[in-house]
Amino acid sequence: AQSVTQPDIHITVSEGASLELRCNYSYGATPYLFWYVQSPGQGLQLLLKYFSGDTLVQGIKGFEAEFKRSQSSFNLRKPSVHWSDAAEYFCAVGARGSQGNLIFGKGTKLSVKP
Amino acid sequence: GAVVSQHPSRVICKSGTSVKIECRSLDFQATTMFWYRQFPKQSLMLMATSNEGSKATYEQGVEKDKFLINHASLTLSTLTVTSAHPEDSSFYICSAPRTGVTDTQYFGPGTRLTVL
Numbered sequence: 001a002q003s004v005t006q007p008d009i010h011i012t013v014s015e016g017a018s019l020e021l022r023c024n025y026s027y028g029a030t031p032y033l034f035w036y037v038q039s040p041g042q043g044l045q046l047l048l049k050y051f052s053g054d055t056l057v058q059g060i061k062g063f064e065a066e067f068k069r070s071q072s073s074f075n076l077r078k079p080s081v082h083w084s085d086a087a088e089y090f091c092a093v094g095a096r097g098s099q100g101n102l103i104f105g106k107g108t109k110l111s112v113k114p
Numbered sequence: 115g116a117v118v119s120q121h122p123s124r125v126i127c128k129s130g131t132s133v134k135i136e137c138r139s140l141d142f143q144a145t146t147m148f149w150y151r152q153f154p155k156q157s158l159m160l161m162a163t164s165n166e167g168s169k170a171t172y173e174q175g176v177e178k179d180k181f182l183i184n185h186a187s188l189t190l191s192t193l194t195v196t197s198a199h200p201e202d203s204s205f206y207i208c209s210a211p212r213t214g215v216t217d218t219q220y221f222g223p224g225t226r227l228t229v230l
Contacts (some may be wrong), residue, residue, distance in 0.1 A: 004157070033137065036221070043118060043207070044158075044221035102219070104157035 001106050002027050002091050004106035007026055013081050014113045024090030033074040033097045034092040044090065047096065050074065061085070099104040117141055118210050120222035127198055128230055135193045135225045137164075139206030143188035144210035148219065149181075152205040164191040164208075198229040 005024045013019055026032060026108050036044040049060025055067040065076045074091060090103040117140040127133050137147055145166045150158040163171040164181055170183035182194040191210075196201050199219075206227050209219040 008151045009155070043120075044209075046218060046220075049218065082122040101160055102158075104159075106155065 001104055002104050004051070004105035005092050006089075006091055006108050008108045009106070010109045012111040012113060015083050016080050019076075019078045019081045019085070019110070020092075021082065021089050022103060022112070023074045023076065024072050025074065025093045025103075026072065027093050027095075027103075029095050031093045032095065033065075033067060034058065034094070035063070035074070035076045036090045036092060037061075038088045038090065038107075040087075047076070048090075073088070081110075081112055083112045083114065086110055118208065118220045118222040120208055120225050122225060123223060124228075126224045126228045126230065129199055130197055132194055132196045133198055133227060134206075135195070135227075136191070136209070137191045137222055138207055139189045139220075140213075142210075142212050144191075144212070145184045145188060147185060147191040147208055147210045149191075149193050149210065150207045152207060152224070155216065158207060159217075163209075167189075195227065198227070200229045203227055203229045 003026045006021050019036050032060050035047040037047050038044045048057050048065055050057050050067045063078050065074055067074050068102045088107045089110050090107045092102040094102045119138045121136045125133055147164040149161045150220040151161050160173050161176045164183045164185040166185045170227045172178050185191045206226050209221040213217050
């Protein structure tokens with residue numbers, strides 16, 4: 001079955017600390033992988049995506065993610081978290097050319113301590 | 115960047131009434147739009163694909179007659195929840211892929227529907 005698992009429902013980090021949000025997927029075909037961020041009252045904003053090539057992808061706002069095929073993982077990282085990063089983060093997987101049929105994880109809520 | 119809007123952002127209605135939610139692509143044309151539903155603490159679930167000029171495609175388990183979708187123009191798709199019941203209360207989100215930007219969707223801010 002196709003699925004995306006985000007094991008951490010809620011994470012709290014101190015401002016300035018590093019961050020890693022975990023994402024594991026189960027997908028039959030070669031996946032397209034995405035990380036989205038959702039702030040209250042805002043739509044989902046694309047942070048980064050992996051289609052092919054370099055397995056370490058850079059995104060906006062200083063985020064990066066690494067695709068590890070052997071581990072079926074696509075973890076999101078940021079070296080130094082800012083208070084404005086507090087939001088809900090969603091990992092998603094889709095098939096090439098599907099555009100619409102994204103499978104989302106349940107999300108990880110990030111809180112940032114001053 | 116590409117912007118997708120939704121209206122209303124929040125709606126409360128009585129059981130048995132119908133509610134229409136609009137999704138607009140503000141600065142690009144979208145022949146296809148997608149409607150998702152998000153329950154609290156849950157992930158987004160694709161409900162249907164809205165196609166401009168043709169019928170919508172519904173995901174398995176989604177009632178076509180309950181969730182009416184109309185894609186009247188290249189910038190507007192509407193979702194009508196007919197005869198709403200409390201179990202239809204949810205967060206509805208639309209998205210649209212931008213032509214030329216492969217496999218990237220732009221999401222609206224969502225509509226919170228509460229059925230009393």
